[in-house]
Amino acid sequence: MANGYAGKILKVNLTKKEISVIDTAKYAEFGGGVGMGAAIFWDIAVVPGDWDMQDAFDPRNVISLMTGPLAATGVPGAGRTSVCAIASETYPTPLFHRTSFGGRFATMLKLAGWDGVVVHGKAAAPVWINIINDKVVIEDGSKLWGLDTYEAQDQITSAVSGRTRFGQQWQEIGNEYTTLMPQIVCIGPVGESMTKVAALIHGSGVSARTGGFGGVFGSKNLKAISVIGTGGVQVADPAGLVDTRLWHTRNFPKITLAQPGASACMTCLNNDRRRNSYYGGEAMCADEYWYMGKQEPGSFSSRDPEALMRGASIAIKWGICSWATKFGGAITLPVPDAPKAYKGMVPMEPGIGWYIKYLYEIGELGPGKKIDSYPLPMDQWDTLKFRETFCDAIARRIGIGADLANGYLEAAEKWGRLEEDMNNGTIRLPAWGASWHHTLPGVDWAYSYIMMSGDPVWHGFFGLTGGGGFGGPATYTAEELVNMMAKKVIPFDNDPIIFSNTWKGDEAFKTGIYSPYKAKMFAWARRFAGFYNESMSFCEMLLPVFMGSGPGNLAGPSPELEYRYYKAVTGSKESFADTMETGRKIWNMERAIRVMAGRHRDQEKFAPFMHMPGATFPISGPKPVYLNGKWSFESHNDLYLDREGVEQFKTNFYKLEGWDTKTGWPTKKTLEKLGMKNVADLMKSKGKLGA
Amino acid sequence: MAESEKPRDKVKEIGRREFLVGSGAVIAAGALAAGIPGTTEAAASSITYPKSEGYIVYDSRLCLGCQSCMFACALTHEGVANPSLSRIQIIRDAPSFTKYPYDVVMSVCRQCVSPLCVQVCPTGACHVDEANGNIRRIDQKKCIGCKKCIQACPQDPHKTIWNPVIKKSAKCDLCEGAPYWNEKGGPKGKQACVETCPVKALKLVTEAPSQTDINGYDLNLAPPPPKAKPQGFVLPKQATDKAAEKGGN
Known part of the structure; x- marks a missing residue:
């Protein structure tokens, strides 16, 4: 296809161990990323009509990791990987959800000649997918299963790049060369055990942290996808692209690009993070405030940055969704008229970590209490040790960890607290069990x-x-x-x-x-x-x-x-x-x-x-x-x-959208006007078309 | 496709020595002791060249590793976004577990005062361009693809690069005559890598940096430190004050 597209999408059926190629041109009308991912999901998961999409861990779930045409072209910030599938994290039922992650995976996928990777089915035993340019192998992942995300990525890097000395050698692949290293997206133990709070992890600090897609990987026995490529991406107007970059850089440097000496998490460019972080070259962004040792007013810059990053590395290594399981949030502020559970001080994103502390404080949760906290050392809630135990308990479904592995609201429901805590505002999940973000006042x-x-x-x-x-x-x-x-x-x-x-x-x-x-x-x-x-x-x-x-x-x-x-x-x-x-x-x-x-x-x-x-x-x-x-x-x-x-x-x-106001379903007219007659026809056949 | 085929069997590391053995090239033993500029000087001491009027220096601690320069270089020279064809290589450890400042290696052509790549070229393709500020560059029309310039480069990784499609070498030319570069290049012009670096970690200078110090091109280019102010997000003072006035709950 050129003009930003690699031209082909990799499709892997883990059940049948089949590797095939989808022509990107078939989905060009959807642009790329989530657009293509959704359209491919429709074709593979919806059209056959044999799956009700009510179980994210069903082998028929189709998870796509898609790039856009601007990835790997030097366009700042356009290298995110879009992920979509039926998500496990949503409540009360799994829902079609999309998320994304930064880093270099999308860039490398394009350099290897792929616009995306689509995975469905379930492997009989743990595997990882190894992409080296055009060559794709479903590798044995049994020795990686059980490793944390750092260990797994280290081992895959060694397997792919052998003894290539970082920073000193060109690696020969076929007849081509690169100084770059393989890029890997993987899951940790929290994903392997198919919990609903597992993230996809890439590198030392990048995660797709909403949706619970780590559990979807786990349900497919898929530990990781690794990619290295030596190619390039053809663009329509190389000189014009560089000119646009100069126009961007010269006219809007301070508000849209990294600054010299910058250290905040928004220095992203080509989806890079700051370098000088606790554990390597990529800061953990939102994961950095998963660990919140103190609930006090202030910005997260006021807290011990090393402790925050050490906490983040725990979340990343275990592969847990830092958003859903938060212990507080980036910022804690007094909120006028806040529900009394917060005592006036509301953390911006009170997740599962915050909720169990609240239940502990009101005497409902603890050792030997109505909700037994074993094995969590609740008296050490503020510590990094607690965070480790928390992840371990969820990953191995030990004690209270088994409840938490099933999700925030599922746990509250099991404990008989869901209705009360939803109605009084203690649980601040705006809809579908998703964590609070900047939900209001915008x-x-x-x-x-x-x-x-x-x-x-x-x-x-x-x-x-x-x-x-x-x-x-x-x-x-x-x-x-x-x-x-x-x-x-x-x-x-x-x-x-x-x-x-x-x-x-x-x-x-x-x-x-x-x-x-x-x-x-x-x-x-x-x-x-x-x-x-x-x-x-x-x-x-x-x-x-x-x-x-x-x-x-x-x-x-x-x-x-x-x-x-x-x-x-x-x-x-x-x-x-x-x-x-x-x-x-x-x-x-x-x-x-x-x-x-x-x-x-x-x-x-x-x-x-x-x-x-x-x-x-x-x-x-x-x-x-x-x-x-x-x-x-x-x-x-x-x-x-x-x-x-x-x-x-x-x-x-x-x-406004041309949807039926009684059902919220798109109408035939709307879909056909958008060139989606086939979608309308299928919806009609299932009685799902708006009137 | 075989399921169990191990990638390491198919992906081999390529070092300078393998390049030499593979091509059968003969280079003075002194030049093999790569990365030691003193040796470079010794090997090339019998020939002198007019100095380049431009050198790109860098700050490996300031660099974010975004590789904007690599894409800009490949786009302006080759018309394709291919980092493997970039004359500048910014190498980040992956999965980025190496701690700052060792997580990024900046591999930038030094426009050497004593350029071995020029010296060993059998056809004059790699030459000193006296009409354009004495930059060390490769005329690909004359390049026969012998790779001697790559083998001779005393840096690791080598700064002269190989284009496997056209089977010719390439190297940094300070964007002089880069076909997809709408600015004037060369020592008196602008370079795509320098211009697109968002953190000013690359800079063109006119004086040759130290040729004997292996880190002679890696300089402190950081701007003066800003006045003390909090990093990261800053609390909305207005919101905090108002909430505090109301007594929280």
């Missing part, structure tokens, strides 16, 4: 939770505030901000009201967070994220950047920057609006899969605490609101959602 983020399968992990609109949050005080008015943004959001441009966040009274329904305007903002976010972040694989922490760097420079480079890179690599003649339409198509493909797996409007609801005071985490700055014909900034730290309002929003959104 309602577009919150709506993603219910419409998808949990956390969208998309910060695009997070910073559209009047200062505060992660930024300084505003040097612009709310009106200036929304007018600037209104120019960017094609095809919903020139309508600044879509950025209004009014949440009280009738205005919330007319122009605010439950209105048809907000439906447009949310739809734009999904289409943009679906295409540029999840399928072109731009790291969403790097791009989009909608706002500029300071006074007189309010507008940031997005989405023009992403679009320029896309054009230079692919040579596409599409307009930006065309790419957004592809984003819509990807969004509908995801929707179709979810509907076929049972999704209905009635299920798309928030957990009770989202409708109670204390729902918001007060980290975001004031939001623009349109009230009485005027724009202003308004703090939304006391925001919570109205049930009727959410239902109204759903109706507005389904209508």
Whole structure:
């Protein structure tokens, strides 16, 4: 295919030990990444019609690790690997979910000549997949099974690269050469034992940490995938691509690229992390605050960084989902009207680790208590030793570990606490059992939770505030901000009201967070994220950047920057609006899969605490609101959602998307307009097509 | 496809010695003691060349290992994003378990004052370009693919590289005449690797760095340290203050 694509996708059937090739061109209309992954999932897992998609560990689950056309072309931040499959982590049932991870796996996969790897079936015994350019071997993984992720990667590196001396030699592969090393994605013991809280791990500090896809690897007896390649990627306009890079570097250096001497986790470029971390060349990003020894107000920079990174290395080595099992969160703040379980101090992401401490404090959990904490040393909860024991207990399903291995809400349900703790807000999982993130007050983020399968992990609109949050005080008015943004959001441009966040009274329904305007903002976010972040694989922490760097420079480079890179690599003649339409198509493909797996409007609801005071985490700055014909900034730290309002929003959104407002299912007309007649036909045959 | 075939049987390491043995090339024994610039000087002492007017120095502690320079080099010279064809190699340990600062090796052509690659080239393809600031470069039209320039490079890994598709050598030319580079290259121009490095870990200088110090090109290019301020995310002061005013719960 060229123009950014390797042209072929690797398909591995572990049951039959079959290795085959999918022509990437067949799925070109879905762009790449999640778009292609979802379309391939549809063809392999949904079309045959013999699987209800209710068990993530079923051998029929199809997990794809996909790249985008911009990977391995030198485009900053475009080297993420998109992962999608039926996820184990969601509650009450497994759901079609997508996540991604950074590092160098996607880049190396492209250099080896592959746009992605699709795995289905189940091996009879542990295996790992060894990709060396065109050569693919299903290797015996019995000696790797039981190893932590660092040990496994070390052994695979030795097996693939032999005695090549790092940094001193070129390695010969066939008739070609490289100085680079194999890139590996693998699971640890937490994944091997098919828990619902297992991550995919890559390198020393990169993880796909939502969805529980580590358990999906484990269910397939798949320990790892390793890849090394010596090739390259043809791009449409090499000189134009380098020119775009220079335009980017020279015009927007401070807000979109790493800085000299930078050490924060967002120095990513080509998906690299900072180098000077505790255990090697890649920082652990979000995993760094899995270990939170103290629950006190402050940023994570105020805590002992070495302890945080040592904690992160524990999570990474065991291969646990650091997000679901968090002991606190990046930041702990006093939240007005917070549920009493938090005593006023709410960690941003209270996961399983936090919950068991809470149950211990109220006397429900402990040695010999109603919920026996064996083998966890609850009196040492603050320590790294506790974290090790926690992972070991889950991996080996020892004592309370067996409950925790089945998931956060499943454990609460078994202990008879689910209803009470969900209703009083103790358990802060907004929807589908997914962890809190920046879920509120940015309602577009919150709506993603219910419409998808949990956390969208998309910060695009997070910073559209009047200062505060992660930024300084505003040097612009709310009106200036929304007018600037209104120019960017094609095809919903020139309508600044879509950025209004009014949440009280009738205005919330007319122009605010439950209105048809907000439906447009949310739809734009999904289409943009679906295409540029999840399928072109731009790291969403790097791009989009909608706002500029300071006074007189309010507008940031997005989405023009992403679009320029896309054009230079692919040579596409599409307009930006065309790419957004592809984003819509990807969004509908995801929707179709979810509907076929049972999704209905009635299920798309928030957990009770989202409708109670204390729902918001007060980290975001004031939001623009349109009230009485005027724009202003308004703090939304006391925001919570109205049930009727959410239902109204759903109706507005389904209508905008061309979905049946009663069921939330896409209609024939909508799908056919998107060129998805085959999808519509199958849905119709199963009685799942919207009216 | 065989299931149990071990990759290590098929993937062999290639060292400078193997290059020599494989090609049957004959090089002065002194040049084999690779990585010792003094030896390089001795081996090439009988011939002198006009000095290059440009050298790329680097800071291996500042480098993030993002390999932007590698992709930029391959794109501007070959028109393809192929790191194996890049004249600059940024080598990161994988899976990155080596601790900073040993996790990244920057392999940058030194534009040697006494260039063995030029000296051993039998056709004059690898030459000193006196019309363009004396850069040491390879004219691929004259290259016969004998690999002698690769074998002679005293650095590990060798800085002259092999293009297996066209079966010719290539090396850093400071972007002089790079076909996909819309800027002026050469010692008085700009280099794609330097321009795309986001952390300024590469720099063009006009004076030859020390040829006897093996780390002579690895310099401290870090900007002055910023005034003390917290790293990572910073708490929203406004939000904290307001929450505190309300007494938390």
